[in-house]
Amino acid sequence: MNEFFQIFREVNMLKGLGETIYMVGISTIISYAVGLPLGVIVAITDQNGLTPRSLLHRLLGWIINMTRSIPYIILLVALIPFTIFLVGTSVGPRAVAVSLSIGAIPFVGRVVESSIKEIDRGVVEAAICMGASTWDIIWKVFLVETIPSLIRGISLTMIMLIGYSAMAGAVGGGGLGDIAIRYGFYRFETDVMLVTLVVLILLVQVIQLVFEGIAKKINKK
Amino acid sequence: MLQIINVSKTFQSLDDDLHALCSIYLNIEEEDIFGIIGLSGAGKSTLLRSIAGLETIDQGQIVLDNLDISQIKNRKQIYKNIGVVFQGYNLLMQRNVYHNIAFPMVVNHWKKEDINRRVHELLVMVGLTDKIYAYPQTLSGGQKQRVAIARALAINPKYLLLDEVTSALDPVTTKQILSLLKSIHDQYHLTIVMITHEMGLVSSICNRVAVINQGMIEETGKTDDVMTHPTSDLTRLLLGKEKL
Numbered sequence: 001m002n003e004f005f006q007i008f009r010e011v012n013m014l015k016g017l018g019e020t021i022y023m024v025g026i027s028t029i030i031s032y033a034v035g036l037p038l039g040v041i042v043a044i045t046d047q048n049g050l051t052p053r054s055l056l057h058r059l060l061g062w063i064i065n066m067t068r069s070i071p072y073i074i075l076l077v078a079l080i081p082f083t084i085f086l087v088g089t090s091v092g093p094r095a096v097a098v099s100l101s102i103g104a105i106p107f108v109g110r111v112v113e114s115s116i117k118e119i120d121r122g123v124v125e126a127a128i129c130m131g132a133s134t135w136d137i138i139w140k141v142f143l144v145e146t147i148p149s150l151i152r153g154i155s156l157t158m159i160m161l162i163g164y165s166a167m168a169g170a171v172g173g174g175g176l177g178d179i180a181i182r183y184g185f186y187r188f189e190t191d192v193m194l195v196t197l198v199v200l201i202l203l204v205q206v207i208q209l210v211f212e213g214i215a216k217k218i219n220k221k
Numbered sequence: 222m223l224q225i226i227n228v229s230k231t232f233q234s235l236d237d238d239l240h241a242l243c244s245i246y247l248n249i250e251e252e253d254i255f256g257i258i259g260l261s262g263a264g265k266s267t268l269l270r271s272i273a274g275l276e277t278i279d280q281g282q283i284v285l286d287n288l289d290i291s292q293i294k295n296r297k298q299i300y301k302n303i304g305v306v307f308q309g310y311n312l313l314m315q316r317n318v319y320h321n322i323a324f325p326m327v328v329n330h331w332k333k334e335d336i337n338r339r340v341h342e343l344l345v346m347v348g349l350t351d352k353i354y355a356y357p358q359t360l361s362g363g364q365k366q367r368v369a370i371a372r373a374l375a376i377n378p379k380y381l382l383l384d385e386v387t388s389a390l391d392p393v394t395t396k397q398i399l400s401l402l403k404s405i406h407d408q409y410h411l412t413i414v415m416i417t418h419e420m421g422l423v424s425s426i427c428n429r430v431a432v433i434n435q436g437m438i439e440e441t442g443k444t445d446d447v448m449t450h451p452t453s454d455l456t457r458l459l460l461g462k463e464k465l
């Protein structure tokens with residue numbers, strides 16, 4: 001245990017952990033800010049949705065599928081010019097947050113869309129019969145009824161982003177991935193690699209427990 | 222008055238078109254408790270959903286107080302006159318009883334104090350004052366249906382559409398719900414249209430009835446007349462006077 005903390009201090013893993021949390025936190029917020037409305041639009045423009053718009057639905061679906069099919073490490077490299085344009089650099093946690101956000105937006109969009117599609121059609125029909133507008137249904141039915149699954153979606157997104165951020169370590173992205181690559185891969189320091197792994201596993205477990213707990217607490221079904 | 226004039230509806234499919242409603246004519250007078258009875262797949266739910274605007278019709282008119290509502294796209298004003306109660310309750314599962322009943326008033330921009338007063342009135346009416354902060358998951362089927370009825374009555378509609386509202390309930394709870402509906406009808410002078418496949422329900426609450434079969438009205442009239450002198454085989458079957 002003492003050895004664990006010694007390595008933790010020696011390689012400044014707290015800084016790496018902080019950078020990972022920063023990257024993942026910022027990207028989760030941005031991906032939800034964009035992915036939530038995107039998922040709602042995809043859901044309501046579906047053939048059986050509130051306001052069917054076949055062309056828009058197919059176009060958005062195609063963009064989501066296309067973005068999701070690009071491996072993250074390729075997306076990260078492909079977005080370098082855009083990242084430099086946006087934040088002035090292509091390295092470090094701030095730069096990685098750009099590609100992480102863009103990589104996670106379509107995932108969040110799909111999480112939101114599938115959560116909305118799980119709502120009983122009868123509940124939406126009842127709302128329509130009470131005079132609810134499309135806007136009312138989005139705010140007062142969709143977003144209220146899907147809160148537990150959206151919260152579970154946050155943990156899924158964060159865990160996926162932790163994996164992505166570790167990949168970004170390979171190209172100077174900072175965070176725990178950077179430590180694992182530098183010490184574990186380039187210097188063959190297996191003990192540092194193992195400590196990094198343990199920290200990553202603990203981080204994932206904490207996120208899973210916290211968000212699952214919140215979702216369970218607020219789920220009234 | 223609610224008039225169904227020459228209403229037809231066909232569901233298109235690749236295999237075979239389904240003629241759910243074929244030239245339906247019905248006159249539902251004010252303060253009627255009008256039963257629409259038929260076997261499964263007869264078209265009764267399609268008819269009710271068409272009145273509620275949840276299905277578009279291919280032909281005909283649905284006239285509510287001299288206004289053809291079948292072609293109106295923005296139905297917000299119409300829904301102020303119509304309350305609908307569904308078989309599956311269709312309550313918001315993440316909101317408590319208070320917020321479920323308040324929902325139609327919130328979307329119709331009522332003031333908070335008016336919503337509060339009305340919700341309490343309705344809870345007294347349906348006998349659920351002690352469940353105001355309960356969530357639907359914790360309620361029995363009968364209690365959920367009471368919440369759904371209270372919600373449908375929230376903005377004082379003139380017409381109440383009931384889609385098989387007791388079919389998921391036990392006989393005792395069914396009796397309680399029917400008694401509640403009767404007292405609501407008498408107190409608020411509502412016009413009620415009730416879809417069912419049980420003749421017992423029609424005889425216990427409806428003053429007029431229409432028997433629907435394969436999308437067509439087989440017979441219609443005062444409940445007592447239809448019960449005592451049925452003219453169609455289906456009515457006799459539903460009354461248990463004819464074997465399958």
